Amino acid sequence: MARVHNFNAGPAALPLAALERAQRELLDFEGTGMSIIEHSHRGKAFEGVHDEALSLFRELLAIPDDYHVLFLQGGASHQFAMVPLNLLPPGKSADYVLTGGWSEKAYEEAGRIGTVRVAATTAEGKRYTRIPRQNELSLDPSAAYVHITTNNTLFGTQWHDVPVAGDVPLVADMSSDFLWRPIDVRRYALIYAGAQKNIGPSGVTVVVARKDLVENSRKDIPKIFQYRTHAENNSLYNTPPTFAIYLMRNVLAVAKELGGLPEIERKNRAKAGLLYGTLDELSGFYRAPVERESRSVMNVVFRLPTEELEKRFVAEAAKQGMVGLAGHRVTGGIRVSLYNAVELASVEALVRFMKDFAKQSG
């Protein structure tokens, strides 16, 4: 079996052991004579998977009891609307920190629902190359919440320190850096993440939300959009994406077996360290536009001297089994996504290729 080095930004690489388990179990789940995707979402077999996924999340992230863990649908984009629908009542305003394309989208969507304010932006034209410092944030102490995007998938920047928001609830889109390292969940009021980068296939969105926030959220919106509905029904209000949740369970089980988030962080830092080190070493050829303190451990972006060379870089890397390296259509350049399931060996292969390519073309 020839597996490629997969550097896609999402959907992205998943741990081989999680996929192999799915392959083994696909036709006959635990001796039931049918696949997990053929089971009722209200039956015992799926209930076991669902509960295990929930408890693995709680264990891996040390999620306190006064937080809900919800499995929802509609992707992170759905949360762009669901957050303000639930948490932004008339007469209040919400603060958004703009650090990339996804936070712009979250801000625009919330603006369709209620009053929003930009608490800080690091936009330079259409580009973003850094995360704002705490003293650049102009926070409204009476805001309903402050929204940040912890990792900016397009521009390769990442918050390394959680901003201090005082008593204002902090809401974070962690789609592209959820579960890359241990975090203090208590610093956040609500976290959401589409699964398709670090934690599973697309189709399921994880929300971790403080129970009191959910309790006090709006009741005058459709039931299906209320966090309360999903919390009261253990995320089984309607049919959940059972296969996506099953696969996510497999990924979380692998994460635990590997030693949990401290070990995952160590691996991730080694991968990013190697790649950024190479970029710095070969800075006469490769150019990393992101400010050093804002560099993302998950998505590494860089440029080559010309777009022509970038195209050749992507094509030649693909010939050597390295895929998913073209930058986002908005930004161009090269983007290397180093999510949890990307092995150090893949980054080592890439770095060897980068050195050869620079030598031949520089």
Ligand code: PLP
């Ligand atoms: N937020 C971030 C940080 C993302 O990287 C993405 C997708 O790449 C999204 C939101 C949108 O996610 P979805 O496609 O699940 O709606």
